[in-house]
Amino acid sequence: MTLHQLRVFVAVAEREHLTQAAAALHAAPSAVSASIAALETEYGLSLFDRAGRGLRLTPHGTVMLEEARGVLTRADAARARLATLRAGSGTGEASP
Numbered sequence: 001m002t003l004h005q006l007r008v009f010v011a012v013a014e015r016e017h018l019t020q021a022a023a024a025l026h027a028a029p030s031a032v033s034a035s036i037a038a039l040e041t042e043y044g045l046s047l048f049d050r051a052g053r054g055l056r057l058t059p060h061g062t063v064m065l066e067e068a069r070g071v072l073t074r075a076d077a078a079r080a081r082l083a084t085l086r087a088g089s090g091t092g093e094a095s096p
Contacts, residue, residue, distance in 0.1 A: 001042060003075055006068040008035040009047065013065045016054050039064075 011021040012032060022029040040047055047061035057065060 001039065003072065005035045005039055006072055008032055009039060010065065010068050010072065012036060012048070012055060013057055013061065016056060018055060
């Protein structure tokens with residue numbers, strides 16, 4: 001699982017549509033589909049039910065969405081904190 005895969009998953013879950021998520025991510029629908037398929041394969045769980053042209057989260061997908069949002073929030077916070085440390089040090093070395 002990568003942060004990119006989690007971002008793709010969240011985009012699809014929020015839009016309930018693969019093509020709309022792909023457009024929002026500036027990605028090809030096939031790449032978005034491959035990211036979702038990779039997550040489902042890795043965990044052996046269906047994250048979405050395919051309903052007509054749309055997608056709906058399965059119960060497993062609902063859990064994954066909650067966890068993915070948490071991971072992405074923490075990753076973004078870490079990135080921001082490290083950028084602040086880098087900017088404040090002037091040398092690229094961070095102090096705790």
